[in-house]
Amino acid sequence: MSEAGRATGVLAPSTRSVLARLEQHRLWLVAALILVALPYVPGLTGNFGRSLLSQMGIAAVFALSYNLLLGQTGLLSFGHAVYFGLGGYAAIHLMRAISGGLPIPMPLVPLAGAATGLFFGLLFGSVTVRRAGVIFALISLGVGELVYALLRMLPAISGGEEGITANRTVGLHVFGLTLGPQLQIYYLIAFWAFVSAALMYAFLRTPVGRMCNAVRDNAERAEFIGYDPVRVRIVVLAVAAMFAGLAGGLHALNYEIVASEAAGTGRSGAVLLMAYIGGVANFLGAILGAVTITWLQVNLSDYTTAWQLYLGLFFVIFVLFAPRGLAGLIVMHREVARTRAFFGLLRAYAIALLPAIVMAIGAIVLIEINYRSATQPEAGPKMTLFWIDIDTSTPWPWLAAIALLAIGYWLFRRSLPAVSSAWEHAAEAARTQR
Amino acid sequence: MIALKLVDLHKSFGVTPIIRGVSLDVHAGERHAVIGPNGAGKSTLFNLVSGRFAPTSGAILLKGEPITGRAPFEIYRRGLARSFQVTNIFPRLSVYENIRCSVLWSLGYGYSFRRRVSMLRDANERSEAILERIRLASRRDVQAGVLTYAEQRALEIGITIAGNAEVVLLDEPTSGMSRDEAAAAVDLIRSISQGRTLVMVEHDMSVVFDLADRISVLVYGEIIATDVPERIRANAAVQTAYLGAAVDA
Numbered sequence: 001m002s003e004a005g006r007a008t009g010v011l012a013p014s015t016r017s018v019l020a021r022l023e024q025h026r027l028w029l030v031a032a033l034i035l036v037a038l039p040y041v042p043g044l045t046g047n048f049g050r051s052l053l054s055q056m057g058i059a060a061v062f063a064l065s066y067n068l069l070l071g072q073t074g075l076l077s078f079g080h081a082v083y084f085g086l087g088g089y090a091a092i093h094l095m096r097a098i099s100g101g102l103p104i105p106m107p108l109v110p111l112a113g114a115a116t117g118l119f120f121g122l123l124f125g126s127v128t129v130r131r132a133g134v135i136f137a138l139i140s141l142g143v144g145e146l147v148y149a150l151l152r153m154l155p156a157i158s159g160g161e162e163g164i165t166a167n168r169t170v171g172l173h174v175f176g177l178t179l180g181p182q183l184q185i186y187y188l189i190a191f192w193a194f195v196s197a198a199l200m201y202a203f204l205r206t207p208v209g210r211m212c213n214a215v216r217d218n219a220e221r222a223e224f225i226g227y228d229p230v231r232v233r234i235v236v237l238a239v240a241a242m243f244a245g246l247a248g249g250l251h252a253l254n255y256e257i258v259a260s261e262a263a264g265t266g267r268s269g270a271v272l273l274m275a276y277i278g279g280v281a282n283f284l285g286a287i288l289g290a291v292t293i294t295w296l297q298v299n300l301s302d303y304t305t306a307w308q309l310y311l312g313l314f315f316v317i318f319v320l321f322a323p324r325g326l327a328g329l330i331v332m333h334r335e336v337a338r339t340r341a342f343f344g345l346l347r348a349y350a351i352a353l354l355p356a357i358v359m360a361i362g363a364i365v366l367i368e369i370n371y372r373s374a375t376q377p378e379a380g381p382k383m384t385l386f387w388i389d390i391d392t393s394t395p396w397p398w399l400a401a402i403a404l405l406a407i408g409y410w411l412f413r414r415s416l417p418a419v420s421s422a423w424e425h426a427a428e429a430a431r432t433q434r
Numbered sequence: 435m436i437a438l439k440l441v442d443l444h445k446s447f448g449v450t451p452i453i454r455g456v457s458l459d460v461h462a463g464e465r466h467a468v469i470g471p472n473g474a475g476k477s478t479l480f481n482l483v484s485g486r487f488a489p490t491s492g493a494i495l496l497k498g499e500p501i502t503g504r505a506p507f508e509i510y511r512r513g514l515a516r517s518f519q520v521t522n523i524f525p526r527l528s529v530y531e532n533i534r535c536s537v538l539w540s541l542g543y544g545y546s547f548r549r550r551v552s553m554l555r556d557a558n559e560r561s562e563a564i565l566e567r568i569r570l571a572s573r574r575d576v577q578a579g580v581l582t583y584a585e586q587r588a589l590e591i592g593i594t595i596a597g598n599a600e601v602v603l604l605d606e607p608t609s610g611m612s613r614d615e616a617a618a619a620v621d622l623i624r625s626i627s628q629g630r631t632l633v634m635v636e637h638d639m640s641v642v643f644d645l646a647d648r649i650s651v652l653v654y655g656e657i658i659a660t661d662v663p664e665r666i667r668a669n670a671a672v673q674t675a676y677l678g679a680a681v682d683a
Binding site for chain 2: 202203205206207208209210211213214216217218220221222223224225226227228231232235239281
């Protein structure tokens, strides 16, 4: 650590900041290019792929806005979807007004979501952030339930469970954009996602943004250097709510429908899942989490009705074994990846992965058999799993699944010492290389 | 001129009185030490003055203005900063960020979200200067939470003085330090107290008699004597109450 510090200390501060700025801009440029190229990547060129990308973009904005709260300021919210939902409703009503002749171009609709999020963020923020920690978490849960219940009670505004629909292809067509094809809507979402990410990143580098981190680390000390932590939290909640509202606006454009679930606890929970799986304290982690969870949500539900159970298991495994999420795993491996010993580590991982897969297959078979016999008893005992026809009225599938689980677990445990020694080896190599 | 004036200050926690009628004038520009046995209420007194707790009764005046019962950030904005006995830093921020956050308010940046901190020349220059002063320049990019104990104590002082407050309260700045570390801390305190008013709580008598212009002795929530070091040393009441044992030890 101190050697690295001395090495950078050699450069004059101005040189260092110029280099750092170039480095930053290079990353943003790469990100923009990736966003432009993604819909032409093989496998993503169809409507399904581009729709998946659009959903990921919306989720990324939402998860980044949540990162401002939880990761950067230490505010654990159980009701962040409130701002997503209210922003979504503002956007969908604006879209209907545009259909009615209001001369506003459709691509600007997300701004109505952002303004609505900002308004409600300031409103709720000024009364909910007096206390952080558990108190804030519980109040956010209460506000979430309250808003959801209110929306259900006002079907004229919310359309209830069925929701409110609109048509995004009407109104002014700026630059000939009809927003009909999924590709156009993807690029619109990608544009807003890019702008939002850049603005949120910039926000964290302003005086009040830096104080968000300070308040997260030690709210009391922040008071003794002149800042009111409550005020800092109100600012960050308003900003986070604004971007959540913008994400809700993108959701309205993408689906052309907003229903009360957009503001519901399920969505508030999903963004928490994204934050943890991506890595709570990491800006990129929010994006990683959003992409991963969206991918799982979309794909798992095609294969199994028990997909939420798997998502939950996935979450528990991450919280227990990789509490710093995907971003934490990447950071952890960044230095050892430059050493030769890294290949030994990869080998150990591969060896441990085999029994882990066996274990997972055993678990999946058990879950699927149970889930189906519990939720669809009318479907009978015959089913197909992993391309094999099985009959759950006989004991064999059960025994086979339990055997796979047990053997996989046993072998997995046996492979772990090799993983940890390979890790030690690689970490040692990384230390000496530095 | 009187920088800090305490008038008949009382503080009780429930029915237990901790501060029982403290009156004290701290002159502008002096280095004033508060000493006393454990449990005398020294830290509580600091917590009252800095706004961490509100007093039960009495008044606190900073440069003639009442600050009694104000929030810590309001008191800070009027020119009083403090350090803590138990290190109280921003553990996940880098050393440099710890200092830079601490200079922002005094330079008038407040809650601004229109400017990038990396572009604020005055904030960055002052932060660099303070890092040099507390001798942590070589550790600038290290997470504050992984610093050694003595380094964290230095950072604690750095955060306290970063905003250029006129009145600085230091709560046991050398506690838990080795002789060498304490000597370095004394040098640092001497240099940062130039042109400021310093009030410090300290257990190490050599540090106190080395640094302080005047000393107040706090025993069971009351100040039994305030005077220059030589006369405090000679004061019979102080000797019996507290100091004799400590000096002999």
